Amino acid sequence: MLDCEIAVVGGGPAGLCAAAEASEWGAGVLLLDRDRMPGGQLVKQTHRFFGSEAQRAGTRGIDIAGILHDRLEASPSAAVWREADVVARYDDGVLGVERRGRWEKIRPQKLIFATGAAEKTLAVPGSDLPGVYGAGAVQTLMNVHGVRPGHRVLMVGAGNIGLIVSYQLLQAEIGVAAVVEATREVGGYWVHASKIRRLGVPILTGHTLLEVTGTDFVRGAVVAEIDENWKIQPGTRREIECDAVCLAVGLGPLGDLMWQCGCEMAWISELGGYVPRRNEEMETSVEGIYVAGDAAGIEEASAAMMEGRLAGLAAAHALGYVPPHQFTRIRSEIASELYHLRSGPTGDVTRRGLAALRGAPVRRQVLVEEGEPC
Ligand SMILES: Cc1cc2nc3c(=O)[nH]c(=O)nc-3n(C[C@H](O)[C@H](O)[C@H](O)COP(=O)(O)OP(=O)(O)OC[C@H]3O[C@@H](n4cnc5c(N)ncnc54)[C@H](O)[C@@H]3O)c2cc1C
Incomplete structure (x- = not known):
């Protein structure tokens, strides 16, 4: 059993910033x-x-990861466990971790969940065929492992992720047959949409994916036009030739461990799904458990970094490391940066989500009632 003061679960921008702070x-x-x-x-x-210039907008994501990781490595009181999957938290607060084939136990005094998000999917006939990927999987194949996901890809979703991944496919000399988007508008930034349109990729707004065709692998995809009520327009079905389909249809906060901890969770569609109720210091309804980043609601890396900093600061303060006057000053500085980040039109959905969270009914999932046989 390893005792530690603060355990941070998840080493994305939120977790790295929380741990460094x-x-x-x-x-x-x-x-x-x-x-x-x-x-x-x-x-x-x-x-x-x-995103926010103060949060390294203009720098490539992979370089931001390196900068944040180097900052953490420079701190003598921080340690990083890679390939360490936190799979459980027992009632006595001990974390169960699977690490390189071993079962480790950790007893932290404070816990910060920065577990990020999981991709949403579309259940249509054929969506279980090899060659149907989430956008994150496509990026991992191409940008981490250098593997082509296909030769001609149909992208589903014209939010920022769908548009950016389409552009990255084109950069890797992989064809993009079209981008299909159910709403009437492109959801992502116009600059990304214009880039891929200039490269000849049609963006079919008001269209949906009906079926993926093929027997052993993807051979095509059937799409059709839909109206504002998502009703298929007769006579508009057509098959698009492709050997891969990439689903960029949204992300949902990864909250499994927070459910396990008994945190109060609320369904907030603007934040991507179930998120934990928390106070202004990112502490959940369970004392000593904090949340940050996409696990607290789907946003951007800029917000994830600031929330991570806030959660790290609050956890360190709760352990007596941050003098009260410094804590109050830095907390309000970060809160004001977050406020500015979310104040423009792109922050509209998040603002609505956070307002809804304050008044939303909460749930605490109880998997097995006390005394009930497992
Ligand atoms: C294609 C694409 C483009 C984007 N472009 C931008 C952009 O230009 N600007 C911007 O600001 N944002 C952008 N974003 C969004 C940004 O990447 C995310 O908002 C941000 O990464 C969220 O940070 P996070 O730390 O909350 O989660 P993540 O980055 O998802 O990190 C979560 C980490 O937790 C780990 N983890 C999860 N569960 C466990 C567990 N049980 N045990 C151990 N580890 C666990 C995961 O392995 C992962 O490393 C983009 C996202 C995508 C997909």
């Missing part, structure tokens, strides 16, 4: 990530980031 105040921090390379989504991002 807390350890720079002197707290003993253990950061755990199931991947070989800490950085979370950032390690797959070869494009220059959008």
Whole structure:
């Protein structure tokens, strides 16, 4: 059993910033990530980031991961466990971790969940065929392992992720047959949409994916036009030739461990699904458990970094490492940066989500009632 002051689960931008902040105040921090390379989504991002300049917009995601990781490595009171999958938290607060084939136990005084998000999918006939991927999987194949996911890909979803991954496919000399988007508008930034349109890729708004065709692998995809009520327009079905389909249809916060901990969770569609209720210091309804980043609601890396910093600061403060006057000052600085980040039109959905969270009914999932046989 290893005792530590603060355990941070997840080494994406939120977790790295949380761990760096807390350890720079002197707290003993253990950061755990199931991947070989800490950085979370950032390690797959070869494009220059959008978002807040103060949070490194203009720098490539992969480089931001390196900068954040180097900062953490420089802190003498921080340790990083790679390939460490946190799979459980027992009632006595002990974490169960699968690490390189061994079962490890950790007893932290404070816990920060920065587990990120999981991709959503579309269940249509044929969507279980080899060659149907989530956008994250396509990026991992191409940008981390240098593997082509196919030769001609149909992209589903014209949000930022669908548009950016389409562009990265084109950069890797992989054809993009079309981008299919159910709503009437392109959801991502126009700059990304214009780039791929200029390269000859049609963006079919008001269209949906009906079926993926093929027997052993993807041979094509059937799409059709839909109206505002998502009703298929007669006579508009058509098959598009492709050997891979990439689903970029949204992300959902990864909250399994927070459910296990008994955190109060609320369904907030603007934040991507179930998220934990938390206070302004990112502490959940369970004392000593904090959340940050996409696990707290789907947003961007800029917000994830700031929330991570806030959670790390609060956890270090709760352990007595941050003098009260410094804590109050830095907390309000970060809160004001977050406020500015979310104040423009792109922050509209998040603002609505956070407002809804304040008044939403909460649930605490109880898997097995006390006394019930397992
Ligand atoms: C294609 C694409 C383009 C993007 N472009 C931009 C952009 O330009 N600008 C921008 O600001 N944002 C961008 N984003 C969004 C940004 O990448 C995310 O918002 C950000 O990475 C969220 O950070 P996070 O730390 O919360 O989660 P993640 O980056 O997802 O990190 C979570 C980490 O937790 C680990 N983990 C999860 N569960 C466990 C467990 N049980 N045990 C151990 N480890 C665990 C995972 O391995 C992962 O490393 C983009 C996202 C995508 C997919």
